[in-house]
Every structure is written in structure tokens, then in C-alpha cells.
Amino acid sequence: MGDVLAYEAELLGLVREYLDFAEFEETVKVFAKECKIKGKPLPKPAGVSSRDSKALPVQKDLLTAFENGEQKIFFQLWEEHISSSVRDNEPVAQKLEFYLHIHFATYLLKHSVGKPGKAELEERISHFKAYLETKGAALSQTTEFLPFYALPFVPNPMVHPSFKELFQDSWTLDLRTRLEKFLSLTLKARQTPRLLTLFKENGQCNKEMLQHLHQQLVESEHRTMTYLKRFNKMQADYHNLIGVTAELVDSLEATVNGKMITPEYLQSVCVRLFSNQMRQSVAHSIDFTRPGTASTMLRASLAPVKTQDVPLLPSLDYEKLKKDLITGNDRLKAFLLQALRWRLTTSYPGEQRDTVLQAYISNDLLDCHSNCQRSVIKLLHSKSEVVRQYVARLINAFASLAEGRVYLSQNPTLLRMLEERLKAEDKDSLTWENVLGALQKFSLRRALQSAMIKDGLIFWLVDVLTDTDCLSDYTLEYSVALLMNLCLRSAGKKMCARIANHVLKVLSDLLGHENHEV
Numbered sequence: 001m002g003d004v005l006a007y008e009a010e011l012l013g014l015v016r017e018y019l020d021f022a023e024f025e026e027t028v029k030v031f032a033k034e035c036k037i038k039g040k041p042l043p044k045p046a047g048v049s050s051r052d053s054k055a056l057p058v059q060k061d062l063l064t065a066f067e068n069g070e071q072k073i074f075f076q077l078w079e080e081h082i083s084s085s086v087r088d089n090e091p092v093a094q095k096l097e098f099y100l101h102i103h104f105a106t107y108l109l110k111h112s113v114g115k116p117g118k119a120e121l122e123e124r125i126s127h128f129k130a131y132l133e134t135k136g137a138a139l140s141q142t143t144e145f146l147p148f149y150a151l152p153f154v155p156n157p158m159v160h161p162s163f164k165e166l167f168q169d170s171w172t173l174d175l176r177t178r179l180e181k182f183l184s185l186t187l188k189a190r191q192t193p194r195l196l197t198l199f200k201e202n203g204q205c206n207k208e209m210l211q212h213l214h215q216q217l218v219e220s221e222h223r224t225m226t227y228l229k230r231f232n233k234m235q236a237d238y239h240n241l242i243g244v245t246a247e248l249v250d251s252l253e254a255t256v257n258g259k260m261i262t263p264e265y266l267q268s269v270c271v272r273l274f275s276n277q278m279r280q281s282v283a284h285s286i287d288f289t290r291p292g293t294a295s296t297m298l299r300a301s302l303a304p305v306k307t308q309d310v311p312l313l314p315s316l317d318y319e320k321l322k323k324d325l326i327t328g329n330d331r332l333k334a335f336l337l338q339a340l341r342w343r344l345t346t347s348y349p350g351e352q353r354d355t356v357l358q359a360y361i362s363n364d365l366l367d368c369h370s371n372c373q374r375s376v377i378k379l380l381h382s383k384s385e386v387v388r389q390y391v392a393r394l395i396n397a398f399a400s401l402a403e404g405r406v407y408l409s410q411n412p413t414l415l416r417m418l419e420e421r422l423k424a425e426d427k428d429s430l431t432w433e434n435v436l437g438a439l440q441k442f443s444l445r446r447a448l449q450s451a452m453i454k455d456g457l458i459f460w461l462v463d464v465l466t467d468t469d470c471l472s473d474y475t476l477e478y479s480v481a482l483l484m485n486l487c488l489r490s491a492g493k494k495m496c497a498r499i500a501n502h503v504l505k506v507l508s509d510l511l512g513h514e515n516h517e518v
Contacts, residue, residue: 012043015031016028062179063183101127107124318365324336333387357401357404368410392430393430396438409447418439427475428472440478440482458483461486468509
């Protein structure tokens with residue numbers, strides 16, 4: 001309660017400021033009266049709070065330029081402080097701007113003592129003509145403004161019947177009043193109250209928080225699926241164990257009754273027990289005629305594996321690394337990309353590899369969260385074939401790990417860049433193979449699958465697989481795997497249906513390929 005009282009005056013001030021901004025005049029009076037009755041502290045409104053308050057400095061400058069006929073100053077301030085969306089889309093603003101151009105075009109004729117300067121007058125008339133041919137052209141079909149399109153071509157508009165009104169003081173005074181009212185409303189709207197600003201900022205924070213929570217939810221779902229698979233496996237093993245135990249109890253009862261247990265029976269039991277821990281061939285190779293052999297093998301299979309202590313790798317200066325990757329020469333870039341890939345691929349699976357990958361991701365090594373023109377990921381477009389190859393290798397290494405795929409998928413342009421490289425590189429180059437490998441791993445994610453199908457990658461893959469003789473085993477296997485992943489989706493099947501004959505011919509050829517993996 002004490003905290004609320006401490007900020008009460010500021011909170012009431014925020015409410016008062018917003019009510020003033022929204023022109024709830026009666027509400028403001030009632031609000032102020034009730035605050036006074038209850039003894040609540042209500043700060044006086046600061047700055048611009050109503051149309052009757054002091055004019056904004058910008059408004060003053062615009063009105064002064066209007067009165068003095070300072071055309072350049074006026075329109076410079078006009079374009080700077082009146083947003084383009086208002087100037088281009090609001091009919092009131094468009095009409096007012098048209099009349100303002102007329103005002104400045106005729107200003108010298110109205111206010112010059114004697115004959116106005118010819119050069120300056122011609123300049124103003126030329127400026128008005130340019131306006132009529134550009135922005136002013138939008139109003140050329142309006143009856144109200146149609147006569148004014150002849151104004152620049154009339155030798156003496158002051159005596160022309162159609163334009164006499166423009167040179168009367170009442171016309172200028174009316175235009176000034178309209179201008180002042182427009183500026184009061186428009187410039188006032190730009191003074192956003194603090195309550196509205198706080199609301200917008202809070203909305204942005206909530207949006208960022210929702211994105212973060214969504215990312216956490218995706219990661220949690222991934223972990224949940226992993227744990228569910230483990231649980232199902234444990235449950236299956238448990239049921240299998242109960243079944244084997246029941247059979248052994250039956251066998252013990254049979255032994256008590258004088259029945260013998262054959263080695264073949266023991267072997268069949270051990271095969272079932274070893275099925276998830278050792279290859280069945282091992283169980284078949286055990287000599288069950290030797291006492292204690294089966295029990296020894298079972299105990300050995302349950303013995304915990306001694307894990308070797310793996311030290312964590314020293315940390316790196318990622319800011320300097322990224323700077324060198326962007327600004328260094330091609331030789332340095334290639335060496336750094338190779339070292340970063342080796343650091344990831346040669347690390348021990350488990351804690352050490354996870355730590356390396358998390359360090360890469362948290363420091364945004366590939367600039368997946370950056371919108372800069374120059375970023376590490378754009379090395380895919382490097383002129384050096386070696387640099388392109390090594391960055392493709394690094395991306396492929398990232399894509400080999402689930403967390404790496406999540407990180408890479410956060411860059412909306414990376415997939416398109418990889419697809420472009422796939423179609424631009426030579427089919428026998430290592431860069432091409434690694435890009436293909438990365439895309440095949442990307443196809444494990446549903447959103448990326450959809451994007452690849454939409455981009456027509458299926459058509460391209462079918463064309464590539466038409467001639468399998470010129471493809472390496474790696475290229476062939478990954479191309480087929482990528483095509484298979486995309487065709488698992490209904491959208492992928494529909495794409496294939498468009499070129500059904502071509503797809504069927506390619507698939508029938510692949511079925512007869514000598515590579516069984518294919």
C-alpha cells in the first residue's frame with residue numbers, strides 16, 4: 001500500500017494527461033474535482049494539454065513563414081513535421097496543401113509595393129507548376145480545384161474574374177485559420193501521452209516475452225518427446241522382463257517337479273533379455289552348457305559404463321572472431337571457419353559438445369539474429385570458392401544437431417540463400433554436397449519443409465535425380481532422403497502429382513539402383 005501511495009500523484013498525472021490528450025474535457029473537470037474532494041495529489045498538466053494552450057514552437061514557425069511568404073522555410077517545416085501518411089492520404093491535408101501552394105505562388109502579387117521582382121515571381125510560378133504536375137495532379141479531377149490549374153498561365157491573375165477572390169484579405173485570413181486549426185490537431189496528436197507510450201512499450205515487451213515463451217515451449221515439447229520415447233522403451237522392457245520372469249518361475253516349478261531345463265530354452269530367454277542391450281548374435285554365441293555363463297553375461301550388461309572426465313574447452317573472443325570473419329582476407333576466413341567447425345565436430349558428445357554449441361548460439365556466431373548488410377552467414381555469397389565451401393561445412397555441422405537446426409531456422413533468409421547456392425554451385429563440388437546435406441537436415445523441421453516445398457525444390461530434385469550416374473554416393477543418398485522427407489507431406493505429394501510421369505520414371509530407376517541405401 002505504501003508503494004501505491006508513493007506513486008499515486010504520478011499515476012493520477014498520467015490519467016489526467018491522457019484525458020487531456022483525448023479531449024475528455026468534462027471528464028477532466030469531474031476527475032480533478034473528485035481528486036480535490038478526496039485530497040488526492042493531482043499534478044498540474046505539463047506541456048501541451050489542450051488546443052487553448054500555448055502554440056507549439058513548430059506551429060509558430062509555420063504560421064510565421066505563412067504570414068511572411070517564406071515558401072522554402074514553410075514547406076521544409078511542413079514536410080519535416082507533418083507525416084507523409086497524413087500529407088498523402090488525408091483529403092483535408094491534401095486540399096490545404098493545394099491552397100497553401102496557391103498562397104505562396106500569389107504572395108508577391110498581394111504584398112509587393114509596386115511591381116514585384118520578375119525573377120522571384122517566375123520562380124514561385126514555376127514551383128507551383130511543378131507541384132501541379134506532380135503531387136497536385138491527384139486533385140485535377142476535382143471541380144473545386146480545376147480552375148486553379150490555369151493560374152500559372154494567366155498574365156495578370158489579380159484582375160481575372162476566376163482568381164479575384166485569392167487576392168482578398170478575407171481569403172488569406174480564412175486560409176490561415178484553417179492552417180492553424182489543422183496544425184493544432186495534427187501536431188497535438190504527435191505529443192503522445194506517457195500512458196499511451198507505456199502501453200505500447202509494455203505491448204512490445206509482452207510480444208518479446210511471448211516469442212521467448214514460444215521458443216521455450218518448442219524446446220520443452222522436444223524434451224517431452226525425448227522423455228516419452230525413453231518412457232515407452234522402459235515400459236516395453238519392463239513388460240518383457242515381467243514375461244521372462246513369469247516363464248522362469250514356471251521353469252523353477254517344473255524343475256521342482258523333476259523336469260529338466262534345456263540349453264535351447266535358456267538361450268531363447270537370453271536372446272529376449274539381450275535384445276535391447278546386445279546383438280542377438282552375441283546371445284546365440286554363448287555356450288550355455290557351461291554353468292554361470294548366462295548370469296555372468298547378464299550382470300556384465302548391467303554394469304555401469306565408466307565415463308571419462310572430459311575437460312571443457314577454453315572460451316573464445318566471439319566479437320573479434322566475427323569481426324575477422326567479416327573483414328579479414330579469404331585465407332583467414334577459411335582457417336577460422338575450419339577451426340570453428342573442428343571445435344564442434346571433434347568435441348566429445350555430451351556436455352563438451354553441448355557447451356561448444358551453446359556458446360556458438362548464445363554469441364550468435366553466424367549472425368542469425370542480425371539484420372546487418374555484412375554478416376557471417378552472407379559468406380555463402382563470397383567470391384572465394386574455399387570460403388563458400390568452409391561456411392557450408394560449418395552450417396552443415398550446425399544442422400547435424402537438433403539445437404543447431406533450431407538456431408539456424410530463426411534466420412528467415414538462410415533457407416533461401418542455401419537454395420540459391422544449391423542451384424548455383426557445380427554438382428561435383430564439396431560446397432554443393434554440404435549445402436545439400438544441410439538442407440536434408442533442415443527438412444526434418446516442419447516449417448522448413450513447407451518453405452522448401454513452396455519454393456519448388458521437389459521439381460529441382462527430380463531433375464537432378466534423372467541422371468544418377470553423374471552423382472556421388474553422398475549426393476545421391478542425400479538427394480533421395482531430402483526428396484523423401486518433402487514427399488511425406490500432403491503438399492509435397494501434390495507437387496509430385498503435377499509431374500507424375502517424370503517422378504514415376506525417376507523413382508522406378510532409383511528402385512533398381514545398385515546402392516541399397518538409395
